[in-house]
Amino acid sequence: MKRIVSMFMAVAVVFSMGLFQARAAETKPIAALAVASYNDLIGDVNFVGSLVERPQLSTGLEGLLAIVTQGKGLAGFDKTRPMGAIVQASGDEKPTAYVFLPVTDFKAALDLLKLYTKVDSAGDVYKLTPKDGNKASYVKQQGTWACFAEKPEMLAHCEEDPVAVLGDLEKNYIVAGRVFLANVPEALREKLISGVKAGIAKEAAKKDGESDEEFAHRKKVLDQIEPYIVRVAGELDQVALSWCLDRTAEKTYVDVSVTAKADTATAKEMDLAAKSTTRFAGFHAKNAALNASWAGLIPPVKQEIAAGLIEGARVKGLSDIEKKTPESDRAVAKEVLNGSADLLQKIVKSGRVDGTLTVLVGPKLATGLLAGYVADGALLDKMLHSIAGAILAEHPEAAQFIKLDAETEGPVHFHKVSVPLNGDNSDQQNLLQLVGESLDVVIGIGKQDAFVAVGRNAEATLKKAIAASTKAGSKSVSPLEVSLAVKPVTAFVAAVGKPEERASAAMADSELKKTPGKNHIGLSVRPISNGVQMHLEVEQGLVRLFGRLIVARIQPTEN
Numbered sequence: 001m002k003r004i005v006s007m008f009m010a011v012a013v014v015f016s017m018g019l020f021q022a023r024a025a026e027t028k029p030i031a032a033l034a035v036a037s038y039n040d041l042i043g044d045v046n047f048v049g050s051l052v053e054r055p056q057l058s059t060g061l062e063g064l065l066a067i068v069t070q071g072k073g074l075a076g077f078d079k080t081r082p083m084g085a086i087v088q089a090s091g092d093e094k095p096t097a098y099v100f101l102p103v104t105d106f107k108a109a110l111d112l113l114k115l116y117t118k119v120d121s122a123g124d125v126y127k128l129t130p131k132d133g134n135k136a137s138y139v140k141q142q143g144t145w146a147c148f149a150e151k152p153e154m155l156a157h158c159e160e161d162p163v164a165v166l167g168d169l170e171k172n173y174i175v176a177g178r179v180f181l182a183n184v185p186e187a188l189r190e191k192l193i194s195g196v197k198a199g200i201a202k203e204a205a206k207k208d209g210e211s212d213e214e215f216a217h218r219k220k221v222l223d224q225i226e227p228y229i230v231r232v233a234g235e236l237d238q239v240a241l242s243w244c245l246d247r248t249a250e251k252t253y254v255d256v257s258v259t260a261k262a263d264t265a266t267a268k269e270m271d272l273a274a275k276s277t278t279r280f281a282g283f284h285a286k287n288a289a290l291n292a293s294w295a296g297l298i299p300p301v302k303q304e305i306a307a308g309l310i311e312g313a314r315v316k317g318l319s320d321i322e323k324k325t326p327e328s329d330r331a332v333a334k335e336v337l338n339g340s341a342d343l344l345q346k347i348v349k350s351g352r353v354d355g356t357l358t359v360l361v362g363p364k365l366a367t368g369l370l371a372g373y374v375a376d377g378a379l380l381d382k383m384l385h386s387i388a389g390a391i392l393a394e395h396p397e398a399a400q401f402i403k404l405d406a407e408t409e410g411p412v413h414f415h416k417v418s419v420p421l422n423g424d425n426s427d428q429q430n431l432l433q434l435v436g437e438s439l440d441v442v443i444g445i446g447k448q449d450a451f452v453a454v455g456r457n458a459e460a461t462l463k464k465a466i467a468a469s470t471k472a473g474s475k476s477v478s479p480l481e482v483s484l485a486v487k488p489v490t491a492f493v494a495a496v497g498k499p500e501e502r503a504s505a506a507m508a509d510s511e512l513k514k515t516p517g518k519n520h521i522g523l524s525v526r527p528i529s530n531g532v533q534m535h536l537e538v539e540q541g542l543v544r545l546f547g548r549l550i551v552a553r554i555q556p557t558e559n
Contacts, residue, residue, distance in 0.1 A: 027156075034162075039080055042061070044247070050547075051547025075105070076107070084162060085098065086100065090157070098148060101148070102146075103145060137150055138154075139155075147162075172244050172247075174243045176242040182261060193230055196233075214315050231265065235261050235265065240256070240259075249540060259530045278474070282466065293355065293357075294356075303348050313341065332387070336383055350375050357369070363495035364433055369465055372450055384404075412449075412451070415445075434456065440456075479527070481522075481525075484522075486512065490506075493505035
């Protein structure tokens with residue numbers, strides 16, 4: 001009985017070892033790319049053609065295809081499904097790749113290939129040798145797909161449905177792709193990480209002219225960065241990309257997302273993006289040429305790395321001051337540098353960032369607003385007094401333009417600078433038109449926040465934004481939002497730009513009036529499950545403007 005049990009156990013061990021080896025050697029996709037179907041691409045070309053008054057722009061392309069295929073067109077190939085490529089790997093073997101094309105009739109597709117290649121059968125794999133060359137490729141049918149590769153063995157593990165590997169990416173994409181970082185074989189991963197480590201080790205070598213203190217700080221930071229990179233590289237899951245054209249909304253956008261494996265430290269760090277809040281919501285202006293905001297929490301590991309970088313910059317800066325700054329200016333320079341480093345350290349150690357930038361422009365308007373969390377307003381205020389004191393000590397006449405501690409409203413006190421403009425030249429005349437008789441700068445300092453306004457109505461605009469932010473309180477936001485409105489810029493250039501720029505700007509401004517409010521380029525970072533997504537979008541008015549600009553360029557050559 002014991003002998004039978006022993007034999008059974010031996011068989012089980014051998015079987016499990018074989019099963020483990022089979023799983024270890026399992027071929028997995030590590031990257032996939034898909035391009036929209038032929039019909040969709042033709043539709044996109046015609047859509048772009050409609051914007052440039054060439055609605056049948058694809059006619060020439062299809063005519064060229066008919067010539068190349070000797071009138072057969074894409075016989076055997078499916079024009080309604082996408083095409084693409086997959087990179088795959090198994091165990092320690094080098095990655096391989098194949099291209100996939102949709103087919104409705106594989107034999108007809110082979111006949112089409114025979115126009116330019118010699119086709120030889122070797123079982124279910126066909127060798128394709130160009131009639132004018134020697135380098136062969138190979139193709140085989142995998143269900144309703146034709147798969148192409150450089151070597152026949154690369155076709156041993158083709159997906160039944162290659163497009164399914166891409167998951168649920170947008171269906172109206174032009175190009176979509178995924179990188180499956182979790183599927184990268186350990187040997188390849190280690191090779192990539194070794195390359196990163198080698199680069200860091202090379203960077204860690206002491207540089208000529210670098211002091212021992214500077215080197216120690218830089219080496220400390222690099223020693224922190226290396227394990228962080230290694231850890232993140234092992235915990236990332238996927239990177240996905242798609243470029244889409246929405247013909248209905250007449251806009252185009254690109255999405256890039258990065259995700260980490262669930263329940264890892266990297267996933268938890270990325271999940272912090274969903275907890276981003278701002279206390280400067282009142283600075284966002286609907287009619288602004290530029291609205292930009294950034295907010296978020298800083299994970300402890302990044303706090304440590306950032307703190308090391310700041311200290312390294314401090315040491316390097318102090319050394320440079322000693323070497324390059326006149327002795328009479330060194331005390332103030334060191335005070336400002338140390339104050340700046342201390343302030344940055346306090347922001348980093350608080351574990352959060354929050355800021356916004358707004359730019360308003362028009363034919364008779366130029367105003368910029370900046371607000372940010374600084375952790376210690378008193379320290380920043382002390383630095384400003386030091387800077388102003390140094391300026392006034394060297395230029396006493398500047399006292400008429402600089403008013404420190406001009407007034408206080410609530411928790412914010414304001415410093416003001418007002419420089420008269422005389423309009424002696426065209427540039428100053430334009431500036432006069434935009435900002436008024438003087439260039440005004442207003443700086444507000446709160447307990448933990450700082451505010452700056454420059455330009456026309458700077459003080460009133462800044463105080464209004466601060467009041468609106470106080471009323472709005474803390475609001476949830478995306479970690480990064482940038483919105484550039486092009487129409488205010490074109491109106492601005494048309495009014496005060498150089499003579500050679502005004503005509504083009506006026507044409508663009510006139511075109512953008514046809515799509516009110518849809519003239520933005522937007523960039524945002526959005527939280528997603530276990531990761532973040534970057535979204536870049538170009539709105540309808542700009543897509544149409546792009547078409548009009550093409551027409552403006554090609555029409556003269558036709559006349």
